[in-house]
Amino acid sequence: MLVAGFDVGNSRLSVALVAEDGELVSVARQETPPDASSAVETLATMAEELIGAAGEQPAAAGIGFGGPVDAAAGRVRTSYLTPGWGGLALGEVMADRLGVPAYLANDADAGGLGEALFGAGMGAESVLYVNVGTGIGGAVILNGRIHAGHSSMAGEIGHFLVVPDGPECTCGHRGCLQSVSAGPALAAAAEERLARGEVSTLGQRVGQLTGSDVGEAAAARDALAVGVVADATRFLAMAIANAVNLIDPAVVVVGGGVTEMGEVLLAPLRRHYRGFVLDPERQAAIVPAALGYDAGVVGAACVALTELGAAESCL
Numbered sequence: 001m002l003v004a005g006f007d008v009g010n011s012r013l014s015v016a017l018v019a020e021d022g023e024l025v026s027v028a029r030q031e032t033p034p035d036a037s038s039a040v041e042t043l044a045t046m047a048e049e050l051i052g053a054a055g056e057q058p059a060a061a062g063i064g065f066g067g068p069v070d071a072a073a074g075r076v077r078t079s080y081l082t083p084g085w086g087g088l089a090l091g092e093v094m095a096d097r098l099g100v101p102a103y104l105a106n107d108a109d110a111g112g113l114g115e116a117l118f119g120a121g122m123g124a125e126s127v128l129y130v131n132v133g134t135g136i137g138g139a140v141i142l143n144g145r146i147h148a149g150h151s152s153m154a155g156e157i158g159h160f161l162v163v164p165d166g167p168e169c170t171c172g173h174r175g176c177l178q179s180v181s182a183g184p185a186l187a188a189a190a191e192e193r194l195a196r197g198e199v200s201t202l203g204q205r206v207g208q209l210t211g212s213d214v215g216e217a218a219a220a221r222d223a224l225a226v227g228v229v230a231d232a233t234r235f236l237a238m239a240i241a242n243a244v245n246l247i248d249p250a251v252v253v254v255g256g257g258v259t260e261m262g263e264v265l266l267a268p269l270r271r272h273y274r275g276f277v278l279d280p281e282r283q284a285a286i287v288p289a290a291l292g293y294d295a296g297v298v299g300a301a302c303v304a305l306t307e308l309g310a311a312e313s314c315l
């Protein structure tokens with residue numbers, strides 16, 4: 001049996017066919033078109049090509065969308081990205097187009113489900129997933145299913161308040177974790193330190209720094225970059241420890257672009273976390289995500305697998 005996965009991101013669309021055991025059979029990627037209706041058309045065409053090449057219709061499709069969704073209704077709530085997505089019944093649209101049932105989830109929820117079933121959280125009965133990239137998303141996976149919550153808003157760890165009256169967040173509030181620990185926040189903090197006269201190799205790229213520049217400099221032991229990463233990981237650890245104290249998952253899986261820093265990020269994150277969590281000996285360890293580049297689209301396919309009841313064999 002095959003299922004289809006759709007990952008609808010800010011800048012990239014991915015479509016994949018995935019087998020029951022989580023194996024990626026085929027995948028296609030394209031830049032996200034500037035409006036929702038062209039994006040839907042592109043997604044459907046990409047899927048039809050993959051299905052034609054595989055010679056097998058998927059049993060169902062799962063869609064991970066990069067913004068708030070009403071998972072139960074299969075409807076996009078809003079998009080911070082491109083116009084035309086708000087209110088779109090994306091599940092129904094794709095189901096009609098492909099002729100198979102289609103299930104919608106938030107992309108971080110889908111990514112977390114993929115890690116819980118086939119990645120770093122495999123075998124754990126409960127997983128807290130945190131995705132740190134240009135934003136910070138999260139998911140709570142219980143017994144192989146997404147805990148979406150009453151309003152499909154569970155797992156939004158990126159909007160944990162960690163700095164009262166801190167920097168403004170994309171959600172409109174101030175001091176959310178995302179506003180101090182996501183990729184753009186690392187770049188902004190480095191720019192601020194440079195403006196105060198701190199010396200760093202990053203000075204050569206002042207005005208155009210990215211989060212990955214800061215990560216690379218931290219890996220090369222640049223003092224300014226190490227300081228920025230230390231501050232950001234302290235807030236990230238604080239939010240993770242609070243979430244762990246609340247739900248007590250078996251494992252915490254951390255993924256996303258920023259985690260490409262590896263131990264440069266994970267070592268201080270674990271150190272701070274152990275200082276914040278109630279019982280570091282018994283509570284969840286923090287491990288890096290295992291599915292890598294295609295985690296989003298594999299996770300989306302896992303949404304279809306769980307809806308079909310086909311994922312129970314993974315637990």
Ligand SMILES: [Zn+2]
Pocket residue numbers: 158159169170171172173176178
């Ligand atoms: Zn926020």
